[in-house]
Amino acid sequence: MRAVGVTAFGGPEVLHIVELPVPEPGDGEVRIKVAAATVNPTDTGLRAGLRGGPAGVEPPYVPGMELAGEIDSAGPGASWQPGERVMAIVSPWAAGRGAQAEYVVVPSDSVARVPDEVSMAAAATLPMNGLTARIALDLLGLQPGQTIAVTGAAGAVGGYVMQLAANEGLRVIGDASPADVELVKSLGADIVVPRGPDVAAAIRREAPEGVDAMVDAALIGPPVLAAIRDGGQLVAVRPFPGETERSIKISLVLVGSHLHEGDKIAELAGLVSEGKLTLRVARELPAEEAVQAHRQLEAGGTRGRIVLTF
Numbered sequence: 001m002r003a004v005g006v007t008a009f010g011g012p013e014v015l016h017i018v019e020l021p022v023p024e025p026g027d028g029e030v031r032i033k034v035a036a037a038t039v040n041p042t043d044t045g046l047r048a049g050l051r052g053g054p055a056g057v058e059p060p061y062v063p064g065m066e067l068a069g070e071i072d073s074a075g076p077g078a079s080w081q082p083g084e085r086v087m088a089i090v091s092p093w094a095a096g097r098g099a100q101a102e103y104v105v106v107p108s109d110s111v112a113r114v115p116d117e118v119s120m121a122a123a124a125t126l127p128m129n130g131l132t133a134r135i136a137l138d139l140l141g142l143q144p145g146q147t148i149a150v151t152g153a154a155g156a157v158g159g160y161v162m163q164l165a166a167n168e169g170l171r172v173i174g175d176a177s178p179a180d181v182e183l184v185k186s187l188g189a190d191i192v193v194p195r196g197p198d199v200a201a202a203i204r205r206e207a208p209e210g211v212d213a214m215v216d217a218a219l220i221g222p223p224v225l226a227a228i229r230d231g232g233q234l235v236a237v238r239p240f241p242g243e244t245e246r247s248i249k250i251s252l253v254l255v256g257s258h259l260h261e262g263d264k265i266a267e268l269a270g271l272v273s274e275g276k277l278t279l280r281v282a283r284e285l286p287a288e289e290a291v292q293a294h295r296q297l298e299a300g301g302t303r304g305r306i307v308l309t310f
Contacts, residue, residue, distance in 0.1 A: 003101035004290045004308065005060030009049025012294035017287065018060045023097070023105040025075035030108050032088060035120035036284075037067040037099040038305040039293045040128060040156075046092060047294065057096030064099025065089060065255070068114055068123035069310075078108040085114040087265065089127040091256045099124075100287060102310050112265035115273045122279040123269075125156065125305040130268040130277070132255045133160035133215075136235040137168070139251045140213045144169030149203050149211040149227055152218030153189060154180040156305055157237060160277065161215045162188040167276050173206055175199050175218070183303065187278065203227035280304030 005018030025031045043063035045051065053061055068087040071080045080086065088111045092098030114123040136157075142148060148165050152158040153174030165172050166188030174189035175196075184192050193202035200223055203211060210229030215237075222242035228234060230246040237253050244250050258264075271277040282304035285293050293306045 001102040002287065002310070003060070003062045003097075004064070004287055005062060006047050007059045009047065012047070012291045012298070015047060015290045015294060020060070020062075020097075020101065022103050025073055025078065025105050027075055028077045028108055029075045029105050030071050030078045030080050030086075030111060031073040031103055031105045032067065032069045032086060032111075033072040034067050034069040034099065034102055034104055034310045036069070036124040036307045036309050037064045037101075037287075038124050038128070038307050039063075039290070039297055040065060040305070041297070043098075043100075044294055044298055046098075051093075054093045054096040059096070061092060061096045062098045062101050063092055064101075064308075065091060066124055066126070066128040067099035067104060068120040069104075072103060074108070080108055080111060085116075085120070085123075086111045087114050087123045087127050087269070088112070088262070089131060089255070089259055089265065091259055093256060094259075100290065100308055107260060109260045109262045112262045112269050115269055118269075118272060118279065121281050121284050121307045121309065124307055125279050125281060126268055126272070127265050128255055129156040129305070130160050131258060131261060131265055132157050132237060132253055133164055134264050134268060135253050135255065135258055136161060136215050136237070137164055139235055139253065140215075140233050142168075142170055142213055145171065146212040147171040147173065147207055149173040149175075149207075149214040150189075151175050151195070151199060151214070151216050151220050151224060153184045153187070153192075153195075154303055155217055156280070158215070158217040159187045159280065161217065163277050164271075166190075167271070173203055173211060175202075180303070197223070200224050200227040282306050284309055
């Protein structure tokens with residue numbers, strides 16, 4: 001089978017198509033014939049070798065953490081049938097084989113059904129980033145009427161956080177460049193502040209007592225603490241590079257620790273069908289153009305997700 005492979009760490013140019021054996025599903029696993037897989041920052045990190053290679057696995061490594069396709073084969077005890085349209089989350093760090101391949105084997109509880117009205121490319125954008133947003137809000141446990149701020153609001157995780165938060169009755173403040181103001185409003189922001197180094201001060205002008213919580217999807221780090229009230233909360237999506245202050249609780253979301261929560265992905269898919277969650281595909285490229293996909297993502301400014309098709 002074809003897969004996007006990393007045999008040596010480096011820039012986008014190290015990516016190439018490799019031939020690998022078709023994997024076989026074991027007990028409680030399914031094999032998915034992949035139609036689409038997204039490109040995320042975690043994939044560029046794997047390619048660049050920021051964490052080294054997956055432990056105990058020889059290259060080529062296959063990037064990708066979310067995909068959509070059809071069930072091709074089900075192992076004993078798997079709760080899916082061949083031909084079902086599904087999306088799934090997978091970690092290349094577990095076995096060196098991620099989503100960007102023609103066939104991928106995952107546990108059956110990492111899978112959710114794709115709604116009939118949703119394309120495979122769009123469905124592939126939901127499992128990783130949507131689940132990250134869901135876990136972030138679950139950790140915060142906010143009540144309707146409380147205020148949440150979101151940095152990186154126009155991005156994939158930020159957009160999902162805002163839509164979910166707005167659907168749950170929270171007051172939402174999002175940041176945006178001038179070009180993204182209307183987009184961020186459409187994704188659920190009650191108030192939009194300018195993005196950039198002064199975002200914490202801008203948020204404080206809108207919430208003088210400080211917001212109850214923040215999801216820092218832009219990876220700003222310690223400077224955003226100034227926007228949060230004493231005793232408030234911050235969710236980081238990368239390890240927080242500093243100390244807290246004023247009794248602010250900092251929680252870390254590592255979606256790779258939540259690979260068996262297909263039920264939550266299914267709930268998110270239900271919100272998509274209800275028109276409460278927006279799937280955004282920035283661009284579709286064949287898998288053979290993975291180099292271009294990585295270059296575009298690293299150039300910045302992509303809204304939605306770049307999707308590789310197989």
